[in-house]
Amino acid sequence: MVEDNKQRTVLCVEDEHFISELYSRALTKAGYKVDVISDGKEALASAKTNNFDIILLDLMIPNLTGIDILRALKDPGLQPPLKSKIIIITNLEQSDDVKADIEKKADGYLIKAELTPSELVDYVNNVK
Amino acid sequence: MDYLSDFLSQTRLRLFAAILMSNIALIALGLILHAFLSLNVATIAAVLVGVGIILSFLFALLITDYLSAPMRTVWQAIMYLAPDTTGIAAPDVKKLKYGNSLVTSMVNQVYQLASVSSTAKTEESKKIGDISRNFIAQNLPLPFFVLDPTETIKFANQAAANYLGIQVSDLIGKNVYMVLDMSFPSEDTFDNWLKKVKGNSATASNTWERVKLDVRDTHPTRMFDLASYYNQSNPDGIETLLVIFDHTKLYSQEDQAVSFMALSVHELRSPLTLLRGYIEVFEDELGQQVDESLRDFIEKMNAQADLLMAYINNILNVTRVDDDQLELKLTESDWAMVLQSAIDSMKLRAKVRGITLNLKIEDNLPKVGVDRLSIQEVVGNLVDNAIKYSGESREINIESHLAKDGTVETTVQDFGVGIPSTAVPNLFTKFYRDHHNRSQIGGTGLGLYLSKALVKAHGGNLWVRSIEGQGSTFGFSVLPYSQLSAEAKTNENREITRSAHGWIKNHSLYRR
Numbered sequence: 004m005v006e007d008n009k010q011r012t013v014l015c016v017e018d019e020h021f022i023s024e025l026y027s028r029a030l031t032k033a034g035y036k037v038d039v040i041s042d043g044k045e046a047l048a049s050a051k052t053n054n055f056d057i058i059l060l061d062l063m064i065p066n067l068t069g070i071d072i073l074r075a076l077k078d079p080g081l082q083p084p085l086k087s088k089i090i091i092i093t094n095l096e097q098s099d100d101v102k103a104d105i106e107k108k109a110d111g112y113l114i115k116a117e118l119t120p121s122e123l124v125d126y127v128n129n130v131k
Numbered sequence: 132m133d134y135l136s137d138f139l140s141q142t143r144l145r146l147f148a149a150i151l152m153s154n155i156a157l158i159a160l161g162l163i164l165h166a167f168l169s170l171n172v173a174t175i176a177a178v179l180v181g182v183g184i185i186l187s188f189l190f191a192l193l194i195t196d197y198l199s200a201p202m203r204t205v206w207q208a209i210m211y212l213a214p215d216t217t218g219i220a221a222p223d224v225k226k227l228k229y230g231n232s233l234v235t236s237m238v239n240q241v242y243q244l245a246s247v248s249s250t251a252k253t254e255e256s257k258k259i260g261d262i263s264r265n266f267i268a269q270n271l272p273l274p275f276f277v278l279d280p281t282e283t284i285k286f287a288n289q290a291a292a293n294y295l296g297i298q299v300s301d302l303i304g305k306n307v308y309m310v311l312d313m314s315f316p317s318e319d320t321f322d323n324w325l326k327k328v329k330g331n332s333a334t335a336s337n338t339w340e341r342v343k344l345d346v347r348d349t350h351p352t353r354m355f356d357l358a359s360y361y362n363q364s365n366p367d368g369i370e371t372l373l374v375i376f377d378h379t380k381l382y383s384q385e386d387q388a389v390s391f392m393a394l395s396v397h398e399l400r401s402p403l404t405l406l407r408g409y410i411e412v413f414e415d416e417l418g419q420q421v422d423e424s425l426r427d428f429i430e431k432m433n434a435q436a437d438l439l440m441a442y443i444n445n446i447l448n449v450t451r452v453d454d455d456q457l458e459l460k461l462t463e464s465d466w467a468m469v470l471q472s473a474i475d476s477m478k479l480r481a482k483v484r485g486i487t488l489n490l491k492i493e494d495n496l497p498k499v500g501v502d503r504l505s506i507q508e509v510v511g512n513l514v515d516n517a518i519k520y521s522g523e524s525r526e527i528n529i530e531s532h533l534a535k536d537g538t539v540e541t542t543v544q545d546f547g548v549g550i551p552s553t554a555v556p557n558l559f560t561k562f563y564r565d566h567h568n569r570s571q572i573g574g575t576g577l578g579l580y581l582s583k584a585l586v587k588a589h590g591g592n593l594w595v596r597s598i599e600g601q602g603s604t605f606g607f608s609v610l611p612y613s614q615l616s617a618e619a620k621t622n623e624n625r626e627i628t629r630s631a632h633g634w635i636k637n638h639s640l641y642r643r
């Protein structure tokens with residue numbers, strides 16, 4: 004499913020174990036190497052050092068919110084700059100202006116309930 | 132006045148004396164020339180004509196200067212009082228040799244009139260000043276503004292200044308729209324109202340609820356009710372009064388209900404995400420191993436999960452519509468593609484009920500301006516309804532064509548139970564469900580209400596035609612993008628932002 008010779012890496016920042024289990028199962032089957040982290044601070048540290056291709060970021064996670072992590076990772080002053088694509092994946096409904104603000108910073112914005120695991124894989128396959 | 136007849140008789144007397152004198156002088160000159168110099172008549176006549184011309188000229192000079200002296204004095208008096216001339220002294224009427232009494236009287240009149248008008252001027256400013264000194268206006272705890280006919284703020288009280296976080300002195304003299312950046316929940320804005328009443332009404336008053344005001348960055352958005360009174364012929368230079376009744380706290384508490392809704396939706400979605408995930412795993416990995424009837428159950432489970440998701444989205448969107456929070460972004464779209472994908476996602480729900488969806492889309496439809504997700508929700512709601520009320524019927528026809536009015540019309544037709552004509556008027560009301568079917572068929576009663584709001588926000592219309600026992604046809608229209616593009620031209624993103632009955636900016640701010 005992944006055409007690159009190099010295996011693409013995904014960080015799934017998700018504190019609901021059942022969900023991360025489903026996502027990592029589907030993504031692993033599709034040929035991705037998946038890390039799951041449920042804590043905000045740990046996720047930020049890992050994202051900075053491991054240069055994942057794709058980060059699936061929930062908004063409601065312990066210790067740091069998804070928005071905090073997004074802001075830190077998309078900070079233009081970040082050295083070295085992060086090349087990871089950050090996809091927000093949440094069930095939280097935001098007011099339109101907050102959502103627009105998040106969408107501006109992130110590389111994608113998904114509602115979990117509207118995607119099955121395989122639809123998520125399809126989406127991730129198309130993130131370049 | 133007597134002065135005037137005095138002046139006229141004086142003038143007449145002087146003119147009469149002057150003309151008489153010059154005539155006598157000419158006759159005397161003629162007699163002298165005849166008696167002492169014995170000149171002939173022709174020569175005398177010639178001399179008299181010459182002298183007459185010279186005399187007339189001198190007389191004209193004299194009389195102009197002499198008779199116009201009073202007029203010049205009055206002119207001087209007027210100029211002395213005129214506000215835009217400087218350095219003109221007050222006339223000394225006593226020096227005037229002629230017309231003295233009339234001119235004295237006229238100059239006094241002028242002085243008197245001038246003083247009346249200047250008193251009037253101070254009176255007027257006093258009236259405006261009166262408001263600023265008015266105990267009630269000044270100490271009214273409600274923000275209060277007074278506008279002149281050019282919509283300039285003539286007066287604002289301390290409460291207004293506090294409310295806006297601006298000094299009173301910084302408010303006076305400003306255009307009201309520069310100071311109050313208000314958004315109204317409908318097209319009935321203060322600005323539109325004022326435009327309408329100006330020139331049409333002598334007096335008018337109006338109130339608005341849930342007006343939003345963006346103050347400066349440091350202040351939260353204000354929400355209030357606004358009352359205004361207009362009086363075209365108010366002599367005090369006051370045309371419009373504005374009073375603000377702040378309800379920021381109340382209204383924002385109501386807005387908290389939206390976030391309560393958002394949290395509830397979040398809680399509903401989480402287990403649903405998981406259920407859909409697990410169903411998919413079962414479908415993929417057990418599908419071939421389990422027997423036909425179990426596979427059928429898995430499909431049904433999947434369809435029900437889809438339906439549940441659609442309901443959750445309906446609840447969320449109805450909350451948005453009701454709170455004017457719904458914002459649609461209409462983009463140029465291929466209608467066949469949008470409709471096809473909406474129908475595709477409905478196929479499973481139809482299939483598990485044994486129903487076939489027949490889709491027919493006319494070729495060469497123009498590009499339409501739609502918010503894809505929202506319009507697909509409309510299609511979903513109409514198809515869900517058709518499935519629900521299909522009864523024994525197993526077909527639903529979905530058809531799309533170019534209507535006579537140039538819009539793209541889509542119909543969803545079922546051949547089921549139909550709707551009694553008495554129920555039709557209530558059909559698009561929130562929580563309304565067909566009376567006969569309420570006990571047998573589940574649903575939130577939000578679908579049609581929401582669909583109507585969404586279609587209207589697209590600039591289109593939603594209608595129904597139904598015969599009880601034969602089925603119903605729901606139709607809605609969306610506009611070709613070209614029809615909307617006039618709106619889009621002013622928008623650099625080629626995106627048109629609409630709300631259900633949402634916030635309309637008070638455009639006067641940008642008028643000047």
